[in-house]
Amino acid sequence: MILAMTTHQLIASFLASGEHIRALSENTLIAYEHDLGQMADFFDTLGIDAIQARLEDGRMYVRHLLDSEYSQGTINRKISAARSFYTYLERKALVTANPFALIKLRTVADRLPNFLTLEEVSALLDLPYDDFPSTLAMLVFSLLYESGCRIGELVTITVGDVDERERQIRVLGKGNKSRYIFYGARTKRVLSHYKSLRSQWGSDMPLLATRDGKQLPFSSVGAMFALYRTRLGWQKPFTPHVLRHSFATHLLDRGADIRLVQALLGHESISTTQIYTHVSQARLAEVYRSSHPHGRISDE
Numbered sequence: 001m002i003l004a005m006t007t008h009q010l011i012a013s014f015l016a017s018g019e020h021i022r023a024l025s026e027n028t029l030i031a032y033e034h035d036l037g038q039m040a041d042f043f044d045t046l047g048i049d050a051i052q053a054r055l056e057d058g059r060m061y062v063r064h065l066l067d068s069e070y071s072q073g074t075i076n077r078k079i080s081a082a083r084s085f086y087t088y089l090e091r092k093a094l095v096t097a098n099p100f101a102l103i104k105l106r107t108v109a110d111r112l113p114n115f116l117t118l119e120e121v122s123a124l125l126d127l128p129y130d131d132f133p134s135t136l137a138m139l140v141f142s143l144l145y146e147s148g149c150r151i152g153e154l155v156t157i158t159v160g161d162v163d164e165r166e167r168q169i170r171v172l173g174k175g176n177k178s179r180y181i182f183y184g185a186r187t188k189r190v191l192s193h194y195k196s197l198r199s200q201w202g203s204d205m206p207l208l209a210t211r212d213g214k215q216l217p218f219s220s221v222g223a224m225f226a227l228y229r230t231r232l233g234w235q236k237p238f239t240p241h242v243l244r245h246s247f248a249t250h251l252l253d254r255g256a257d258i259r260l261v262q263a264l265l266g267h268e269s270i271s272t273t274q275i276y277t278h279v280s281q282a283r284l285a286e287v288y289r290s291s292h293p294h295g296r297i298s299d300e
Helices: 007-017 026-046 055-066 072-091 118-125 132-147 185-197 218-232 240-253 258-265 275-291
Strands: 168-172 178-182
Touching: 007 026, 007 072, 026 055, 026 072, 026 218, 055 072, 055 218, 118 132, 118 218, 118 240, 132 178, 132 185, 132 218, 132 240, 178 258, 240 258, 240 275
Parallel strands: none
Antiparallel strands: 168 178
């Protein structure tokens, strides 16, 4: 019976049904299959299946996409795939509402990434930490900023992946490609305190864990960032990817070679890394316009 199907089985049923997708090309259908599988995997991290997803879960998934390195066009396709899938489930009377029905497609445009200033990074990382929740949060923030890794890479790190002597961590990136990320003295101090608060510490255990030792879910990470954004009184976006953007921007601002930054970020193509040089150029132009005596003079 269709009611007993798993999310992945429901996706297969949707793609095989021909409903909503007759006009799509073969390549788009392949992309839809991948997109919906990705959505199902994300919902798995929230501990729910497709039938249980609600509007807030759909919005959380879109925020996750926005924090990833996808073009706006790709994000729109993923939203469209999810919306069509849930329209199919509605017609089969398997769900009563579409979690993506109220989520609008976004304008496709080139946008410079959001990042924190050095002062904002200091304000964040200088916050006190003592108990388990605050220490876990500070370890997440510090690791993301000092290593530049993706949040998806960070939450899958095991204790055995961490080389504390060399201050490096082996992570599994996109395409199952492994690389090493590095961290500094601040993360070392936070990590030491975090270890003292953990009741279990085995090489095969997740580094970032809940109190019961389970891998830190994306929903907890999102709540963590929202809490500290409010605590700091920031109006600007504050997400895991903002810290990754800050890592790259600050390295390039200080003269780091773009090829090395590419390797540290785990980018397949240097064109992805080059967006951060655009950030620096935009900041230079802003400084010129605000500081040079002729910077504000009009053409007239």
